[in-house]
Each structure stands twice: as C-alpha cells, then as structure tokens.
Amino acid sequence: MMDMLLIKNATLATAHGCTPAAGAAQHTTVTVTENASVLINGDTIQTVYGSGEAPSFECDNVIDAEGRLVTAGLVDAHTHLIFGGWRQHEVPLKLKGASYLEILQAGGGILNTLKATRAASEDELFDKAAKVLEEMLHHGVTTVEAKSGYGLDAENELKQLRVIRRLAHEGGYNVVPTFMAAHAVPLEFSGDPDGYIEHICTKILPLVADDELCEFVDIFCETGVFNVEQSRKMLQYAQMYGFKTKIHADEIDAIGGSKLAGEIGAVSAEHLIAIDDDGIASMAKGGTIACLLPGTSLYLGKDFAPARKMVEAGVPVAVCTDFNPGSCPSCNLQLCMNLALLRYKLTPQEVLTAVTLNAACAVDRANVCGTVENGKRADLVIWDAPDLDYLVYRMGSNLASTVIKGGKTV
C-alpha cells in the first residue's frame, strides 16, 4: 500500500506503556520479539506484528532489517543544548586540580559560557544547536530535552528559549523546552542568590509564561549555587504558573534537593551522584524519575550515581547525556548506555527502558514516543547489532544504522 512503510524481519526490543517503569518493571517491561514487523502509516506506528506475523497486503516500501535489533528512537531527557562558545581552555585548569565549583566561583564555567551565549545571535545559536541535533539524530536520538540557562537575564534566557521553539517549528526537531535561569547566579546579582531567585520568579518567569516558551522549569540546587529553600520557592512558583518541574540535585553534595523533588512532585531529579537514603525514599514516594548522567561522572572524574539502589527502591531511572560545554561535551547517548551497563550495573533491558520509556516520561512525551507500540509516533532505530546485549556492550562506536523519525528515514 502507498504511504505505508513496513520494517520486516526485526529483532524488536521495546518497553511498553506510557508510564514510568520502576523497580523490577524497569527490566521486565522490555520484550524482545524475533522476526517481528512494524507497519508505519505516515508518521505513526499502525501495527506491530508478532514473530512471523505480517500484514495481509503488499507494501510498496519495505525495509528488511535482516534480523537486526530494532528499538524505539532514543530520548535524551537532559541537555544544555543552547550555548555560545566551548570551554576547551578550562581543561588544563581541571587537570591541575581546580574543582568544578572553584572554576565557577572564579568566573569561569557556566559564567564563561554565559558571556559567549549573550554575545551570540539567535541565528548563530540556532545553527549551532541544529548541528548537534543532527549528530544526535544520526546516533538514534529522536527526541531531546533542551534547557536555557546560559543567558541568566530576561533578554538572553528568552533568546535561548526562542531558539528551542524555532528548532521545533522551523527545524522539525522533537525538542522539549526547559527554562533554567536558575543555573548560576549572574554577576548582576553576585552574592545575592535570594534577590536573583526573586527576580526570576517575578520578572522573567511571567514573560516566559506569556509567550508559552517552556514546558519545564529546572534549578541547580547545590552547595554554593542555590539552596533547598531557594529551590523550593522557585519551583513552587513555576508550578503555580502551570509548569512541570525538574531539579539538578545532589550532584556534589546531598543538601536535600532530591528530597525536595519527591515532596513537590517534580517530574525528575538530575545527577544524584551523592543522593542519600532519605532522598531515594522521597523520590520513590513522589514518583520522581531519576535522570542519571554517567557521561558527566566520567568527564568530571566523579563517582557514578547509585543507580542499582534507586532501581531497587522503586525509583524509575532514565539515562541522559547532560550535553553541555563544561561537564559533558558529548551528545553520544549510546556511550552513556554503555556506561550505564558497566558503571551503574543496569541490565541491558533496564538501560533500554532508561533511554526510551522512562526518558520519554521525564519529558512528558510517553504518549507519543518511547516505545514501539500501535499509535505512537514512528520513531525507530535499526541498529547494526544482532541483539540488545551487543548494543549496550560496544563502546564509543555509532551503531545506529537506519534512523526513522516520524515515519521518515533521516
């Protein structure tokens, strides 16, 4: 039939449903079906056929997967996609022993990227981000969360958010916008984080809301950045405006950010390298998804978040890149999958759930993507891999062979 695309002879691995898979379900939600077929109608998955089943009619467009692994398009639920410049010049400082927070406190780090982002035009930021999104697409990532947070004033935060909107509207990318003006304290508010939080809540957030420029609001809750009370205030303000919330929590110190996330019903909490038992219990109770960022642990030479402990406590785990110019200048989610296997000790099935269904839930898109099921958007990857074990075992290569986004091969 015309306008239909059939993928046949697939080893189909997919999670199921539209809600986060937690605990044992993070593994068991994944089914693997050999010799499966997927029928795509326009941009939508029309029918997933079980082993040896096939449509009763001839399809004009057929891709024979030749037994290779097929999964849903990957979802990267945490990136700082929009920024000017890069930060290669800070690497020697790091190698001499300067910590992440020391570099930030000396006006480098996020504040360095702030200068380059403020200096960049909307078009420059658009072109740069589109290039990264293309790279991600060719690595099998079909949906990407993108944060602001390198403008840190009304004009430049809105500029970043407008770029994200243009990437969706003009670029056709599946991007989910997050407002993160509370990423660092800008020089204009040096020494006055309370004043800056007040400024964001009363001056910037209303403008973002007026223009409907974001879906999520995020904050960097950390020693020397924003404390728990400032984070609570900011995120509750955001919730009053109807935004969903995320929180960078317990990356360096467990100051209570993950506990707060569970208490206020944040959709996700990020990093969680230093999370304690109270934080894990609070997130499990609140249904907050853990967005874990193993590329950042690797790049900063830090510990890896206690992912197994979180899975066992019933916290749904997602794995994301944290792509940014400082702590993780890599947008390769496949590499993070490999790290999640080796360093988090997640099973291949748990890893797949972490970069598809749970990541889709973390960006509130599980009704449209994250699994290969009838009615979802036709975002699929045919991997140069015979099975899921192989996909997560290989390190550093791009194994995405054919990427289909919204029914179209990219």
Ligand code: NIG
């Ligand atoms: O998630 N932790 C805070 N923010 C980013 C880093 C951003 C940067 O260094 O530019 C992160 O790792």
Ligand code: FE
């Ligand atoms: Fe981050």
